[in-house]
Amino acid sequence: MRKDTRLTIRLLLPLSLLLGLFSLSACVKDLDLERIDLGQVLNTAQQAFGEVDVQQETLIGKEAVSVLLGAVPLLENDPLQRYVNQVGHWVALHTERSDLAWKFAVLDSPDINAFAAPGGYILITKGLLLKLQSEAELAGVLAHETVHVVRKHHLAAVQQGARLDLAVQLGRAGVDEKHEETMEKLSRGFKELYARGLDKNDEFEADRMGVVIAARAGYDPYGLPAVLQTLAGMSPDDTSLAFLFSTHPAPARRLSLLERLYDRLDPYARQPQLQQRFEQQIASLRSRS
Amino acid sequence: MMRRLLLPLLFALFLSPLQAQEQGATVLLDSLLRAEPYIDAEVIGKLKARAPVTVVERSGGWYQVRDSRNRSGWLRMSAIRLGDGSSAGGDSGIGQTLRFLSTGRSGASGVTVATGIRGLDAADVANAIPDHEAVRKLDRHRTSAAEAQRFARSAGLRSHQFDYLKEPQ
Numbered sequence: 001m002r003k004d005t006r007l008t009i010r011l012l013l014p015l016s017l018l019l020g021l022f023s024l025s026a027c028v029k030d031l032d033l034e035r036i037d038l039g040q041v042l043n044t045a046q047q048a049f050g051e052v053d054v055q056q057e058t059l060i061g062k063e064a065v066s067v068l069l070g071a072v073p074l075l076e077n078d079p080l081q082r083y084v085n086q087v088g089h090w091v092a093l094h095t096e097r098s099d100l101a102w103k104f105a106v107l108d109s110p111d112i113n114a115f116a117a118p119g120g121y122i123l124i125t126k127g128l129l130l131k132l133q134s135e136a137e138l139a140g141v142l143a144h145e146t147v148h149v150v151r152k153h154h155l156a157a158v159q160q161g162a163r164l165d166l167a168v169q170l171g172r173a174g175v176d177e178k179h180e181e182t183m184e185k186l187s188r189g190f191k192e193l194y195a196r197g198l199d200k201n202d203e204f205e206a207d208r209m210g211v212v213i214a215a216r217a218g219y220d221p222y223g224l225p226a227v228l229q230t231l232a233g234m235s236p237d238d239t240s241l242a243f244l245f246s247t248h249p250a251p252a253r254r255l256s257l258l259e260r261l262y263d264r265l266d267p268y269a270r271q272p273q274l275q276q277r278f279e280q281q282i283a284s285l286r287s288r289s
Numbered sequence: 290m291m292r293r294l295l296l297p298l299l300f301a302l303f304l305s306p307l308q309a310q311e312q313g314a315t316v317l318l319d320s321l322l323r324a325e326p327y328i329d330a331e332v333i334g335k336l337k338a339r340a341p342v343t344v345v346e347r348s349g350g351w352y353q354v355r356d357s358r359n360r361s362g363w364l365r366m367s368a369i370r371l372g373d374g375s376s377a378g379g380d381s382g383i384g385q386t387l388r389f390l391s392t393g394r395s396g397a398s399g400v401t402v403a404t405g406i407r408g409l410d411a412a413d414v415a416n417a418i419p420d421h422e423a424v425r426k427l428d429r430h431r432t433s434a435a436e437a438q439r440f441a442r443s444a445g446l447r448s449h450q451f452d453y454l455k456e457p458q
Contacts, residue, residue: 066424070417072409074426081430089437094448098434103427111408121427125409135444187419195411204456212453218446222350225366233312233371243410252370259367260457262350268451269349274444 052155054119058101061119063183064154064190068107068115068123075108075126083281087135088122088142094216095150104142112231113244114141115194116148118155127240129282131230135274139217140224144210151209153202158189197247207254208261215268222269225262228255314354314369316340322362326351333362342369 052060075081081104088104100120107125114124122145124138132138148154197203207224215221232251234241248254279286322334326348334356336342342354342364350366432440 062421062424063419065427066419066421067414067417069423070420071413074423078430082432085430085432086437086440089432089434090441090446093434093437101431103431105427105430107409109409113409127408191415191417194414208456209453212451216449216451218441218448220349222347222366225350226347229366229371233314240408243408246411255367255370257457261454262365262367264454266350268449272445273347274446277444 054100057152057155058119060155060158060186061117061121063186064117064194065121065123067187067190068117068194072107072109072111072125075106077106077284080129080281080285081106084124084129084138084142087138088146091139091143091213091217091219092120092146094213095146097146097150100149102146110240111243112240114145116145116154117190118149118152120149122146122149126285130285132227132278132282133230133275134220134223134226135278136214136219136221136223136272137227138223138278139214139219140210140221141227143213143217144206144224146213147206147209148198148202151202151205153198153206154190154193157198157202158186158193194247200249203248204254204257207258211258211261211265215265215271218271220269220271220273221265223273225255225258228258312344312371313373314342314344314352314371315373316342316364316369318368320364320368322354322356322360322364324362326353326363330363334360336364336368341373344369344371 084106085102085104089102092098092100092102097120102120102122104122104124106129107123109125110127111125112127112131114122114128116122122142124141124145128141129138132141207228210224211221214223228251231241231244232255236245316336316338318338320336321332322336323330324333325331336356340356342356345353345355345361347353347366348363351363352366352369353361354364354369355361
């Protein structure tokens with residue numbers, strides 16, 4: 001379904017560009033259809049929605065993550081930041097983009113949430129960490145986030161959501177850090193996207209692939225479902241969940257989709273949860289809050 | 290006197306993380322309580338839909354629970370929802386979705402209307418001033434692939450081949 005949408009957009013865009021040209025040319029007498037450079041129109045649209053190379057993706061990701069870090073500061077806790085990077089990088093090695101420069105970080109917020117940005121940036125809040133009960137649960141959350149990067153959910157969304165001019169600019173000129181106007185448009189696009197959230201099907205896909213990635217990395221794959229159970233068990237009126245709930249499908253709905261896959265996860269269910277290592281690592285955080 | 294106060298306090302301090310894991314839950318569908326976390330383990334009781342239980346621990350896709358008659362056994366993770374059932378809402382999760390919608394915090398705009406103590410929300414992100422210096426700080430804690438591998442091996446984590454699962458129909 002998602003593919004269809006994307007395909008439709010791919011097809012519609014050149015079409016709407018053409019229509020734009022038509023309406024423009026309606027003012028021009030003696031319209032010569034053959035004169036319209038169809039190739040050029042198609043090319044631009046193709047570039048706008050085609051592949052972005054890793055270097056450009058990283059630049060886009062930097063701008064995206066700077067928006068999030070502008071809203072919430074990093075947690076000042078080097079050992080914990082390092083631990084989350086170790087778990088996260090290990091998990092990310094079990095995705096198709098193992099060679100990305102993955103960077104993980106803990107945000108100093110009591111809110112419960114996690115974010116991903118293009119190029120391999122993953123952020124998790126202190127509030128969510130404190131709700132987790134094992135390294136397998138942390139791995140499950142981080143695996144879910146890596147899928148957004150691997151499947152380029154944000155890139156696709158920002159290209160679809162933003163006005164055509166941004167997409168064309170990215171495609172034609174490339175992303176140039178020094179080009180302030182482009183960067184400004186980029187951060188505006190990501191502000192909108194993070195405030196709105198991804199498509200719910202992107203979230204379901206991240207759940208479905210996330211449990212597999214956690215299992216590949218040797219963890220009990222039920223970590224992510226366990227986190228969703230915890231969230232489902234909290235009061236929907238809990239303010240620390242408000243932003244997460246406004247940008248994600250309800251945890252019960254996510255669970256009901258994952259549950260159909262449980263039989264396939266069972267061969268890996270006895271893999272370690274690593275509760276002790278997790279508790280040791282976040283002990284300082286628990287005692288402070 | 291001091292000791293009488295101190296002992297429970299120490300208990301509370303050290304045991305609280307364990308106790309915190311005990312959580313109320315609600316049975317979703319009529320279910321069989323099993324002696325062990327296996328599909329072919331001995332059945333030791335039956336639980337009705339909507340029955341309240343207490344979750345003691347988790348093993349893979351199973352929860353160890355205690356019911357109102359103080360019977361202890363294992364249930365499939367999909368047989369219960371943590372919480373009091375108000376948000377359990379059956380297998381489709383419609384109940385929760387409806388309740389969630391009625392709180393007025395979701396909707397097409399996805400913009401949160403903040404009340405009370407406010408955490409991170411859509412407005413914070415929308416009004417954020419991009420912090421590039423903080424992005425550079427992320428490099429400080431980056432790990433190499435080799436380091437991540439050492440870290441995983443030290444806890445006995447081992448990689449497996451496992452193909453992605455198709456979207457359930």
